[in-house]
Amino acid sequence: MISFEEAFQNVLDHPLNLGNEQVTLLQSTGRILAEVIKADRDFPPFDRSTKDGIAIHFSAIEQGNDRFKIVGTLSAGMAQQTLSSDANCFEIMTGAVLPKAADTIVMYEETAIKDGWAILSKTPKKGQNIHRQGSDEKAGAVLLEKGRKITAAVIGVLASVGKTEVLVKKLPKVCVVSTGNELVEVSETPLPHQIRKSNMLSLTAALEKIKIFPTQLHLADDRTVVEKKLQKALAEFDVLMLSGGVSKGKFDFIPDALEALGVEKIFHRVSQRPGKPFWFGIQIAHKKVVFSFPGNPVSTFANYHVYFLPWLSKTLGIEMEKQHVILDETVQPQSNLTLFLQVRTERRKGKLLAKLVQGNGSGDLVSLAKTDGFICVPAGETEIAKGNAFELISCV
């Protein structure tokens, strides 16, 4: 049995290099950008009116003129026009191109329009109400760096430079595997000694949230069948994520089966609660990683968030956002294992406070639905005072 710290480092030491892939613009939301995005033209691409009003040349104002003959109307989407004389003006709409030989825009609120003439009611400032070509970004400027998460705002930037396809980091192909003869389908009515599958479903939901759409596989407690099915899964997927079959029972032959298939055990059993019988292994030659979590719902769910998500961030080359919570009660853990305590959080004036969720051990699925995250309490701690800060391992 190894310490949590050692186990965690071991997991992080085995990221996969999955490469990149092209996806369509809207499919790229939530993914990690794998190319540098540069401005394909100036932003904005022309001197752009920011108001509805009239476009004039300021020299007319300097000469004392405050009446302008309207020679046309310019709207967004029209090609650039030319102001032929500084005695004239164009009506101009927001988003339209500033005409040549004009340099100032006066908004309607500061003019009176009558009989084809615009009369100013207020002296304008030279150059006002123009969003200058290239003032946001020059053509060729880097707009987005590699490695950033693609948010809705980023989608807007990608659209504006014409990216119908975007190069993003590939996500691992994951197979979520349940084990155990006691499990029946969600649609079935279990016999008294049976229970419905739930870990596989909550893992699938958690993965889908981060845009990984896993395949599901169930293994009955039969060593030969288990090995055959695992072999097939190892060939098809980058990551196997199992729950159950890794404790010390007679039918817990998952570790043996994996090792027989050439998956090298990195560790089995971690000095932590929940999640102690966690088995982690890799098949280096074929670039496969196996997370074999213990089958209790709280154990599986905790280990997914404690180990898999940081491993995925490492694999994608991104930093995980670290969020801290402040413990809102005093806790007396008293365990020689590293503890992952279930907490419920509450925001109060810029602070995120955490209270323990009173669960009933690692089989208590219902307590998980009340849990916002886990905090990691080092082995041996006997009392942690209210007010201490912890990193939150969020699970919502």
Added chain:
Amino acid sequence: MISFEEAFQNVLDHPLNLGNEQVTLLQSTGRILAEVIKADRDFPPFDRSTKDGIAIHFSAIEQGNDRFKIVGTLSAGMAQQTLSSDANCFEIMTGAVLPKAADTIVMYEETAIKDGWAILSKTPKKGQNIHRQGSDEKAGAVLLEKGRKITAAVIGVLASVGKTEVLVKKLPKVCVVSTGNELVEVSETPLPHQIRKSNMLSLTAALEKIKIFPTQLHLADDRTVVEKKLQKALAEFDVLMLSGGVSKGKFDFIPDALEALGVEKIFHRVSQRPGKPFWFGIQIAHKKVVFSFPGNPVSTFANYHVYFLPWLSKTLGIEMEKQHVILDETVQPQSNLTLFLQVRTERRKGKLLAKLVQGNGSGDLVSLAKTDGFICVPAGETEIAKGNAFELISCV
């Protein structure tokens, strides 16, 4: 022009009542539960072994016995057996049903197994290592209340009670509408006076993140066509979300067209920046809501987060989570408009700090990609000191 506070209240005063719908279990992730979920049986459904070891009757220990004849092996998924004599024991695996006439489980680590006998190395406590039937929840107990968000953990609970289909709150059918002759498709190379559509794409990405998959529609600047297309969209969708065409320009006839179609204007123009020319209306008889945002990227994006998301929470009957940030610099706003300032946030020891993003006005799309959210500064504020707390209108 009305105040921001008034506009906001007006929007919240017009939620839609969309009702509920059945979706499949995994489709329900991220949605709002619209039914009460009760335990269909006890949780756990039987007295369940929490260890791998042997099952005995404690009376044998009281009589001084520490050796038990092994009469069989029980694994998870096997029907309940009966211990015929307290001189005997079953080997029992984690998750298996406690046999009748057994009341205590001793883990392998505290026994020696030899020649069909188990010899205890440590005196057990009566009733140990059993997860008692109904100890988490009794059959009929409420596990999940209506109105809660369906997380991955909730999916686990729903699976365990056999919900292959889940009743959730309906989401609005949304049509995202872009306007303006200057806009071309993302796939096109714009002429000098044209730009690519971006608002529609970022709104679509933002909506998809919350599981609303909108339809996209573009309106060229032609009043007759605009009215015809809007009429069709009003018939098909619950919500129209437009960008552009609502300022004071000659081609900004969206408000007129909407009113001609029987959409009642609730307000037009709000004393705020960005997003001032926002038009909001409803068609009461047909339960339609129209958010017509100004066309500048920052205006559209801010108003979506400032108005639409709170409106959606009201429509779904849920509380929006309120997150606060602490201003990490002193700000001198000086405006008689309510300001929505773009901020970038950083977590430090349980606190979320915010610094302003220096953008170049409401047309600056690129600055949005650096923005984590907006803070609302009331009209008339001249100085806000570093350290003040603000509600964060998150946009990532």
